[in-house]
Amino acid sequence: MFVLEYKLKGKENQYRAIDEAIRTAQFVRNKALRFWMDNNKVSKYDLNKYTAVLAKEFPYVNELNSTARQSSAERAWSSISRFYDNCKKQIKGKKGYPRFKRNARSVEYKRSGWKLDEQTKKHITFTDKKAIGRLKLVGSTDIYFYQPEDINRVRLIKRADGYYCQFCISVDVKIDLQPTGKCIGLDLGLKYFYGDSNGNIEANPRFYRCAEKALNKANIRKSRKFRKGQKQSNNYGKARNRYARKHLKVSRQRTEHAKRVALRLIQSNDLVAYEDLSVENMVRNHKLAKSIFDAGWSKFREWLEYFGTKYGKVTVAVAPHYTSVNCSKCGTAVSKTLSTRTHKCPSCKLELDRDINAAINILLMALRTVGHTGTWEGDNLLNAWGEKTSTLVGSNTCQSKSSR
Numbered sequence: 001m002f003v004l005e006y007k008l009k010g011k012e013n014q015y016r017a018i019d020e021a022i023r024t025a026q027f028v029r030n031k032a033l034r035f036w037m038d039n040n041k042v043s044k045y046d047l048n049k050y051t052a053v054l055a056k057e058f059p060y061v062n063e064l065n066s067t068a069r070q071s072s073a074e075r076a077w078s079s080i081s082r083f084y085d086n087c088k089k090q091i092k093g094k095k096g097y098p099r100f101k102r103n104a105r106s107v108e109y110k111r112s113g114w115k116l117d118e119q120t121k122k123h124i125t126f127t128d129k130k131a132i133g134r135l136k137l138v139g140s141t142d143i144y145f146y147q148p149e150d151i152n153r154v155r156l157i158k159r160a161d162g163y164y165c166q167f168c169i170s171v172d173v174k175i176d177l178q179p180t181g182k183c184i185g186l187d188l189g190l191k192y193f194y195g196d197s198n199g200n201i202e203a204n205p206r207f208y209r210c211a212e213k214a215l216n217k218a219n220i221r222k223s224r225k226f227r228k229g230q231k232q233s234n235n236y237g238k239a240r241n242r243y244a245r246k247h248l249k250v251s252r253q254r255t256e257h258a259k260r261v262a263l264r265l266i267q268s269n270d271l272v273a274y275e276d277l278s279v280e281n282m283v284r285n286h287k288l289a290k291s292i293f294d295a296g297w298s299k300f301r302e303w304l305e306y307f308g309t310k311y312g313k314v315t316v317a318v319a320p321h322y323t324s325v326n327c328s329k330c331g332t333a334v335s336k337t338l339s340t341r342t343h344k345c346p347s348c349k350l351e352l353d354r355d356i357n358a359a360i361n362i363l364l365m366a367l368r369t370v371g372h373t374g375t376w377e378g379d380n381l382l383n384a385w386g387e388k389t390s391t392l393v394g395s396n397t398c399q400s401k402s403s404r
């Protein structure tokens, strides 16, 4: 299963219609959530049925395709079930009680409500009463390469630089590679991307710092135009959009980089081990500072696991405790402050960069626990498509076709 994405080209009134569909989907999701809060023992099925009640009550809900209404209710259900799961697992701290959404950016259709143009092979028409109409698909990959029945879901997304259409396609392809006989452990760093158990340091890509400067500048320009307690000017709106576009660019660059590095690691190793930097682990972790990179890291990890499944390689996430303290050769605990950059073992005289030492520890821990792989899947709940797989947008562009 993978996702194909196209930019959409249409008229201004069509874009407004998409906005309206997104607003309605958000309304349905929030209403479903409210229904769950106000009633006892509401099931996923009850929420689905409730969308029909909403359609009768509100004309603009009725205008939205019935499968899109259902996906909105399913979105509400996925945040509810995540909350239930957290309670069941008795994790410490906040359980993530579902919240109302205010700025939804997408609406999702299932198998109806849309139609691809068999003639031009470059257009999609939305057939519900939201009047979105016929839109042009801009992108290099040919959606007609796939059978319409392979397309599970179609999603419309609003971004700072326009509107996009995603197709979720359920075709599974696995690729077998010759084993390389190599294993690698990664220690995620702050000053660099990662240090590995072979003693290499992968530097951070340069755009991290460049982007930071550009983002700050755009942010300052935006705040200068902000008027407190008044209606915002058009110029403020423009500055805000410029800022949002810069963010979009950075996040795309990040994704590209994470994808490239992950693919290389998976292709040249049979086993890749890394720290399980889940939120619960991080709270108790001295590496708290790494939470800054949390978003980037979890993306990187998703790509590692995605390619791991695709190429039949093993990926292991280990608990990050003591990985930087213990000696990777003899196991002696050697305490260090954050500023101690080298690991010096008093008993076996090992001297090593602290992060390389940690990376080796991570690999050793992984090799001890290879029995339990795919830890991520257990912890991670449903993905954005409501399915228990790592489905990543653009995964097909790295290699010809892909699997889940």
Ligand SMILES: [Zn+2]
Binding pocket: 327, 328, 329, 330, 331, 332, 345, 346, 347, 348, 349, 350
């Ligand atoms: Zn030692």
